[in-house]
Amino acid sequence: MAFTKTILAGVCAAALAWSVSAVAAEKFGADRHVARGVACTVCHGPDMKNPNYPDEQTCVQCHKKDALAAKTKDMKPVNAHAAPHNGDCTLCHLQHEPTENYCAQCHKFDFGKIP
Ligand code: HEC
Ligand code: HEC
Ligand code: HEC
Ligand code: HEC
Numbered sequence: 241m242a243f244t245k246t247i248l249a250g251v252c253a254a255a256l257a258w259s260v261s262a263v264a265a266e267k268f269g270a271d272r273h274v275a276r277g278v279a280c281t282v283c284h285g286p287d288m289k290n291p292n293y294p295d296e297q298t299c300v301q302c303h304k305k306d307a308l309a310a311k312t313k314d315m316k317p318v319n320a321h322a323a324p325h326n327g328d329c330t331l332c333h334l335q336h337e338p339t340e341n342y343c344a345q346c347h348k349f350d351f352g353k354i355p
Contacts, residue, residue, distance in 0.1 A: 269355075270335040278302075283335070299329040317349050 267275075274280065283298050284291035292298075309321040320332065320343065331342040332354050339354040 268336050269333055273335070294330060296328045315351065320351060
C-alpha cells in the first residue's frame with residue numbers, strides 16, 4: 241500500500257511538473273496584448289491594486305463587434321461573434337489562461353483553435 245502511494249505520488253509530481261512547464265511556455269492573450277502596447281491598465285483601469293474585471297465593453301473599445309462579426313462570417317459551425325447568447329468575449333477569450341470553448345457546455349460546436 242505504502243509502495244503504491246509512493247509510485248502514485250511520483251507520477252502526480254511528474255504530471256504536475258509537465259503541465260506547469262507547458263503553461264509557462266505558452267503566451268496568453270494578455271501577454272500578446274501587452275506586447276502590442278495594450279497596457280494592463282487599458283483593460284483593468286488605472287488602479288492595478290484594485291483591477292477592474294474586464295467585460296465585453298472593455299474589448300469592443302478596440303474590437304468593434306459588427307466589424308468582427310463580418311470578418312469571421314465564415315466561421316464554422318456558427319459565427320461565435322454573432323452568437324444569439326453567451327457572446328461575452330472573455331467567456332472564450334480568457335486573457336491569462338488557455339482560451340475556452342464556452343458554447344461546448346451545451347452545443348456540439350467545434351471551432352478549432354480559439355486565439
Ligand atoms: C465561442 C467563443 C468566442 C466568443 C464568445 C468570442 N470569440 Fe472571438 N474568436 C473565437 C474563435 C473560434 C476565433 C477564431 C476565428 C477564426 O479564426 O475564424 C475568434 C477570433 C477572434 C479575433 C481575431 C479575429 C481575426 O481573425 O482577426 C478577435 C479580435 C476576437 N475573436 C475578439 C472577440 C471579441 C471582442 C469578442 C466579444 C465581442 C469575442 N471575440 C467573442 C471565439 C469566440
Ligand atoms: C486598446 C485596444 C485593445 C483592447 C482594449 C483589446 N484588444 Fe484585443 N487586440 C488588440 C490589437 C491591436 C490586436 C492585434 C491586432 C488584431 O488582431 O486586431 C488584438 C488582438 C486580439 C485577438 C487576436 C488573437 C491574438 O492574440 O492575436 C483577440 C482574440 C483579442 N484581441 C481579444 C480581446 C479581448 C477578449 C479583449 C477584452 C478583454 C481585447 N482583445 C481588448 C487591441 C485591443
Ligand atoms: C486585453 C485585456 C487585458 C490585459 C492587457 C491584461 N488583462 Fe488582466 N485580465 C483580463 C481578463 C479578461 C481577466 C479575467 C480572467 C482571465 O481572462 O484570465 C483578467 C484578470 C486579471 C486579474 C484577476 C482580476 C480578478 O478580479 O480576479 C489580474 C490580477 C490581472 N488580470 C492582472 C493583469 C496585469 C498585471 C496585466 C498586465 C501585465 C494584465 N492583467 C493585462 C484582461 C486583460
Ligand atoms: C447554457 C447552455 C448554452 C450555452 C452555454 C450556449 N447555448 Fe446556444 N442554445 C442553447 C439552447 C438551449 C438553445 C435552443 C433554444 C433556443 O433556440 O433558443 C440554443 C440555441 C442556439 C442557437 C440557435 C440554434 C438554431 O438552430 O438556430 C445558436 C446559433 C446558438 N445557440 C449559439 C451559441 C453560441 C455561439 C454559444 C457560445 C458563444 C452558445 N450558443 C452557448 C443553450 C446554450
